[in-house]
Amino acid sequence: MKKFMNAAETMVAESVEGFVRAHEEFVVFGADRQFVRRRHLVPGKAAIISGGGAGHEPMHVGFVGRGMLDAACVGHIFTSPTPGQILNAIEDVDTGAGCLLVVKNYDGDLMNFEMAAEMASSRHRIEMVIVSDDIETASTNDGRGRRGIAGTVIVERLLGAAAENGMALADLKTLAAGLASRVRSMGVALTGVTVPHTRRSTFSLGPEEIEMGVGIHGEPGRSREPFSNADTIVRHLSEVVFNEVAPVSDKALLFVNGLGGTPPAELYLAYNVAHRFMQGHGLQIARSLVGTYASSLDMQGLSISLALLRDEEFTLWDSPVATAALRWGC
Amino acid sequence: MKKFMNAAETMVAESVEGFVRAHEEFVVFGADRQFVRRRHLVPGKAAIISGGGAGHEPMHVGFVGRGMLDAACVGHIFTSPTPGQILNAIEDVDTGAGCLLVVKNYDGDLMNFEMAAEMASSRHRIEMVIVSDDIETASTNDGRGRRGIAGTVIVERLLGAAAENGMALADLKTLAAGLASRVRSMGVALTGVTVPHTRRSTFSLGPEEIEMGVGIHGEPGRSREPFSNADTIVRHLSEVVFNEVAPVSDKALLFVNGLGGTPPAELYLAYNVAHRFMQGHGLQIARSLVGTYASSLDMQGLSISLALLRDEEFTLWDSPVATAALRWGC
Amino acid sequence: MQIGVTQLQDMFGAIAEAMRREKERLCELDGVIGDADHGIAMEIGFSAAATTVAALDPAASDPTTVFNSAAKSFLSAVGASSGPLYATAFMRAGSSVKGKPILSDDDMVDAFEAMANGIKDRGKADPGDKTMIDAWVPATAAARSARLAGKPLGQCLSAALEAAVEGAEATKDMIAAKGRSSRLGERVIGHMDPGAASAVVLIEAILRTFDA
Amino acid sequence: MQIGVTQLQDMFGAIAEAMRREKERLCELDGVIGDADHGIAMEIGFSAAATTVAALDPAASDPTTVFNSAAKSFLSAVGASSGPLYATAFMRAGSSVKGKPILSDDDMVDAFEAMANGIKDRGKADPGDKTMIDAWVPATAAARSARLAGKPLGQCLSAALEAAVEGAEATKDMIAAKGRSSRLGERVIGHMDPGAASAVVLIEAILRTFDA
Ligand SMILES: Nc1ncnc2c1ncn2[C@@H]1O[C@H](COP(=O)(O)OP(=O)(O)O)[C@@H](O)[C@H]1O
Ligand SMILES: Nc1ncnc2c1ncn2[C@@H]1O[C@H](COP(=O)(O)OP(=O)(O)O)[C@@H](O)[C@H]1O
Ligand SMILES: [Mg+2]
């Protein structure tokens, strides 16, 4: 395990420190470095807070800034932040219009954000949005097994844009609920990852194996498959997300997300395959996103996310955003 | 070698096609897909063309757009584009103010761009800028061994901004000459890379070895060293670039570039180390860039680039840029 | 039995020590079906709790203070799933013995049951979902019925441990419906749930504290 | 000897075949000190050149056309360093025999020398820089002096090959000053330059064409 790190215990703190130093234009540390927040809050705007384990960079710290998040809380690697961190972020960035917590669907994240929400509820209006864009599990068919993965980026962007436009807390919650069935993602891993403090690979793959349906925590996925070419792999991912997304529109945002160790050239090649597939199935790909936005340490792999959006949602997508990882229009 | 690809022969073409599809807002293919150019040329502006082998994405295609390049020519993996490709790009994007060719210092690139310049010279005003930001070689001390690596991104950005502001061809050449001694980079690899069509790793590293001073073509570097922690590795890189850059200013742009397989969290951790080092040596880090901009296939590794800029160059850096890989101000 | 602040301090010390010892095994179990960090979470959480609790002045504290301090420090040390689960468990235990300076055997069984209920309420898992609940629910049921049969605390905890071991063992045959492993379907069969395994470690450490 | 378009077509065919055969070895040599693709570049370049040249109508072409067509198709098939180097070489060879429908032994030695000069001008490498120049320069010198001594083309090319083999061998002891390997300093010592090795392959194929 060769990584650019000094010690497992300090690696998250050092990395987040580097992030904040590199992007002082957009962000500052909150008190005691418990969270990262926007440099300039917008009084009266509903605050949006997200967070989760480290190891998914640039998610979520890279999305803090105008048009997206107000604060992000970072836990240990692949581990939810604590209720204390989240509570502190709420106290700091809620300027009176209440606070929307965007949580990826993992028990750990859910429970920690819920506790924070309970602790804050006497002094703040809090709503919670649970992102579960992952594809359905083979075993349980009630959606409980759907995790929050790369599609979270899309949800956070749209909510952030709407909040920036002045949308009220309750309406943000409605917007998120409307998105839930229209954003679907599925990932594939060519390699497992080694969590530095455990020094163990959570799963390991032979030279001719891949893991289909992985999340972003190095946990095993839906099935182990033989390695094959990009057409086969990416068409499979595309087909599953295409089949599971609610077909309310034929205008789509197509997002190819790198899991940390996959270079841009391969992501673009995969985008090409997915784009052909979606077009061939009658979708108009109106917007694209290709890059490493929701990673899983240095995993070689990627995910395909498909979001079928309404025109006003594309307008939100296009509105100005100024964060470390996503930036346009300003 | 597990990569997202179909066949070595088609991988570059498929990847560039995916790139163009994903960024139709900024770019279109030139005739016969020989190059990628801006969707909207600016008549009367000096044209800036770069190019080189594939495998360095997003360089250079990701820098085509407003405030940066007019066209980029892509060769096979790690192989210069041909004079024909470059000539076609010149013919297409020179709107009358002449054409600046930005070339990384490799014999192959140099000779191919030179031949194109010779072939175009009867009908176009052509200037050529050779970027050699790499650190000095141990053996030759005349600078001939200095390759063009990640610092090329900085040079292309500043030239592109100046051209967008209306700077004439001759002045662009002068600007580039002034930058030459003030941009320095050094890379380190934790792993070698496998070039798909050769299916061989150009060098391979044991679990406790790293290669210092690597370029971006998987060629071996300055020396093989024992793997150590990020502080040791990154401080070493920082020290060498600090010592080799011409000390004309104490205001710097610090750039940590990922080589393809290194995740954002590690790049930020490295940025933190380099930032401390530079500050400790009296530099003011006025701007930062952290990310995978000049890659070497899926190599795990990074480079540190330091650019000591003048105030008017920082103004150029900050001016609007709208490309797939760098975007701000618009 | 008469249980005061000092005994509870010992209890958290014993749990922390047991988690330190079992850390690797718990991580390994979590590595098979989860993200390989459960041992770390439990070790960090319980050493934080034990340290905070040990710093309390027995003369100026009561059992509720001990449980609440443990909950808070566990929670701020560990995110993960185990953080809110055990923090809620200890907060409930604290509430269940509110106002009592010294705990009887009945009080301890009440506290023990409150812990299990806290975990259930926080995690919303049902028995059979392949979580720590599958150790905790049978364990508290066993402790309760032993106590109803008039057994002293030590024997109640022995019964609880035996039931927890069985419950943890039974998770091997379950398909997970909660937690990180819930997407793995059939693939988790044959592997013990790490949270159930750590519940056994915890209950054993409690037993050892009060059986001496 | 009387060399016309057909013989030159054969020559490019022979070179292409030789490069196909030696591709792996050339890549391996390049892998040690460069980017492992030299064999691929030479194979692609010369098969493109041979194909284009083979399509020429001998009745409607002359040797200059053959060399120029080879140059152009080599150049548009291969970027790399070898592309401009060999394209320039063939363009110069074409110029050196301009206007001649049939080439004599003298013309061929002139063309051979023009190739080396083209490579030198394009690459600006000096002898001793560990490049293909270290095979080409002694090879052309040997061909020239054999020709001055009145030897027929076959023997001139034999002498050239011998000198090229020696020159390539000598690159093992050199530190590279040009090309990708120029940053490796002492580390390249002991390894033959791939471009020098492919020059030997090329010259050998020419020799075989005209020695038959
Ligand atoms: N909703 C839940 N209810 C009860 N127990 C749960 C729940 N979710 C997870 N667990 C337990 O937590 C254990 C995993 O804990 P840990 O590894 O510390 O957290 P994480 O899953 O966040 O990495 C699982 O083995 C399971 O016993
Ligand atoms: N400037 C130069 N002059 C002469 N020969 C050169 C020069 N640069 C490189 N070469 C030759 O080219 C060979 C490498 O060719 P090749 O591998 O095809 O190209 P690249 O280096 O672009 O991958 C070297 O071994 C060397 O002999
Ligand atoms: Mg965890």
Ligand SMILES: [Mg+2]
């Ligand atoms: Mg090459």
Ligand SMILES: [Mg+2]
């Ligand atoms: Mg875990």
Ligand SMILES: [Mg+2]
């Ligand atoms: Mg080569």
